[in-house]
Amino acid sequence: MDLLTSIRRTVVPMIMGWVVSLPIAPYVDAAAVETALVALLGAVYYAVLRVLEDRGIRAASFLIGMGVTVPPKYDG
Numbered sequence: 001m002d003l004l005t006s007i008r009r010t011v012v013p014m015i016m017g018w019v020v021s022l023p024i025a026p027y028v029d030a031a032a033v034e035t036a037l038v039a040l041l042g043a044v045y046y047a048v049l050r051v052l053e054d055r056g057i058r059a060a061s062f063l064i065g066m067g068v069t070v071p072p073k074y075d076g
Contacts (some may be wrong), residue, residue, distance in 0.1 A: 002054075002072060002073055002074050003050055003051065003071075005074045006050055006071070006072050006074065007046070007051075010043055010046050010047070011043045011046075014039050014040065014042075014043045018036055018039075018040070021036070046064065049063055049064045050064070053071055054071065
């Protein structure tokens with residue numbers, strides 16, 4: 001459950017930021033689209049590594065924080 005909560009708390013704000021930006025999308029340049037793509041890919045990267053970390057793959061923890069890190073724990 002902590003794994004899904006941490007992924008949701010990372011991905012949902014990025015998705016909502018994209019949704020909120022839709023009305024202005026026709027007026028946005030290519031650089032803004034690139035920025036959104038970077039955010040989306042970052043969210044996917046984090047989600048995949050959190051799943052791997054939760055499955056006990058120690059390298060995933062290193063790749064998330066570029067050092068030894070502890071997975072987050074969320075109280076229910």
